[in-house]
Amino acid sequence: MRGLLISEKETKELEYILKRELEELLLDLTDDRIDRVVKQLMVEKYEIVLNLYKRVALPCDQKEYVIQLNHVMKKNNQM
Incomplete structure (x- = not known):
């Protein structure tokens, strides 16, 4: 740590x-x-960056990026 x-x-x-x-x-x-x-690796990177972002951002700002990731993942799974 x-x-x-x-x-x-x-x-x-x-x-x-x-x-x-x-x-x-x-x-x-x-x-x-x-x-x-490649997209799977990008999702892993996104989660790491999101965890860093959560340490400096307000909770209301954090939710936006969690929701967007869920939306993109759902869209990618439909293809």
Whole structure:
């Protein structure tokens, strides 16, 4: 386990970076050209980034990304 002491400004920057990464992963997960195995690895990465995001974001913001992942996963399973 590691500890990290960062300022409010650094927290906001970290939150922004993690949100961008989550959005990019969600976009790639909807791309039909990407192989299913690669998408599974992307989902694993998404979950890791989401766990980091949960440490700096408000609970209401966190729910949005959990819901979006569930929606994308449901859509991918229908194909």
